[in-house]
Amino acid sequence: MDQGGLHLRLTWDGARVVAARVASTRRPAARVLRGLPAAQAAALAPRLFSLCAQAQGAAAQLALAAAQGARPDAATLAGLARGVALEAVGEHLWRLLLDWPPLLGCTARRDEFLAWRRRLLAVDGDAAARALGADLLAWLRTESVPAPAQAGVAGVALLPQLDAAAWAGVALDEDFAAAPVWAGQAAETGALARRHAEPATAALRAAGRGVAARLAARHADLHCLAAALASRPVAPQPAGWLDAVPLADGGGLARVETARGVLLHLTQVKDGRVGGYVIVAPTEWNFHPQGAFVREIAGCPAASRAQAEAAGRRLALALDPCVAYEIEVVDA
Amino acid sequence: MCLAIPCRVVELRGDEHALIDVAGMRKEISLALVDGVGVGDYVIVHVGYALTRLDPEEAEKTLALFAELGDAALRDAAGGLH
Numbered sequence: 001m002d003q004g005g006l007h008l009r010l011t012w013d014g015a016r017v018v019a020a021r022v023a024s025t026r027r028p029a030a031r032v033l034r035g036l037p038a039a040q041a042a043a044l045a046p047r048l049f050s051l052c053a054q055a056q057g058a059a060a061q062l063a064l065a066a067a068q069g070a071r072p073d074a075a076t077l078a079g080l081a082r083g084v085a086l087e088a089v090g091e092h093l094w095r096l097l098l099d100w101p102p103l104l105g106c107t108a109r110r111d112e113f114l115a116w117r118r119r120l121l122a123v124d125g126d127a128a129a130r131a132l133g134a135d136l137l138a139w140l141r142t143e144s145v146p147a148p149a150q151a152g153v154a155g156v157a158l159l160p161q162l163d164a165a166a167w168a169g170v171a172l173d174e175d176f177a178a179a180p181v182w183a184g185q186a187a188e189t190g191a192l193a194r195r196h197a198e199p200a201t202a203a204l205r206a207a208g209r210g211v212a213a214r215l216a217a218r219h220a221d222l223h224c225l226a227a228a229l230a231s232r233p234v235a236p237q238p239a240g241w242l243d244a245v246p247l248a249d250g251g252g253l254a255r256v257e258t259a260r261g262v263l264l265h266l267t268q269v270k271d272g273r274v275g276g277y278v279i280v281a282p283t284e285w286n287f288h289p290q291g292a293f294v295r296e297i298a299g300c301p302a303a304s305r306a307q308a309e310a311a312g313r314r315l316a317l318a319l320d321p322c323v324a325y326e327i328e329v330v331d332a
Numbered sequence: 333m334c335l336a337i338p339c340r341v342v343e344l345r346g347d348e349h350a351l352i353d354v355a356g357m358r359k360e361i362s363l364a365l366v367d368g369v370g371v372g373d374y375v376i377v378h379v380g381y382a383l384t385r386l387d388p389e390e391a392e393k394t395l396a397l398f399a400e401l402g403d404a405a406l407r408d409a410a411g412g413l414h
Binding site: 032048050053324 | 335364365376377378379394398
């Protein structure tokens, strides 16, 4: 039971990591939705996934509705957007409070995380969301952003922020979902792709410190989410964080932004039943065989095997796969 | 896109830990993120933490669903629980 969803293999020559390979044992879980009545598929989707149930549920609801020529009303969209935003806040806090501290020589801030998590799970309406957003903003002002010294920036493009209509022009199928590309090339999705223009993030990236830039971007993303929750009416505006378009032949495509990056659902509904169903998740972008992880870790200086592994672990966490992963260091 | 496999708690251990069973495989996990979990309850687990507690009826429904994905998929997903 110790094999993970991702196996990250680093080749080390005694001075640096010279190459990396990603092996994935993830399966296209979306297949289970095929053949189901559309309403049942929409109810089931959020139950399939542990970390991003809100985002998966919202994407399924929007894609299936679009495929049937329907569009949820404004209140429903706002509710979906709020759930997606709260889930993203929880994921960011998990990384920042539980996962990063041990990699930076500190202790995980478990009690703080648990307190936030209880509040997130207790949000039952706009008033509670606004109060939480305001408290998060106040807390973020007291937080300093750690900046690991690790050198390297990925030689891949940042995925542009595209709406569902733009994705409709891309042929999304299971092969694409397994190794997605933009303009024929691997690309990075996530907080850095969304917040690369934020000054602290841009400066770190320009200085060749990709891991620190992603941490700064995660803080910036959390700030944006908190500000959106604190605003009245509760943003993020649905069009910014999630949307959907109908496609020809009973198709529907939904796009939802998550903490880890863009999530796409493509479906086809015929006679009320789900025909095709494809999910393109953020992890497959960032851990693409020629993606950000592989390209950035290659060339990373490491004086020992342990340093190579630690560098791999920091970069993997910065890119934030949604499944368990293990790192193996082999000699060149 | 970690699959949300319901895991049955088979034994409570000290220090907020528990032993779970999924598809015949057993693993020790942390209960730090959920309250009031007992033996026989189902939980959703990710990277060694129980994330949520499920009611048994919902858990059985979800397990039946994953069974349609096949045993291999269930084993893969269980393998990702550590």
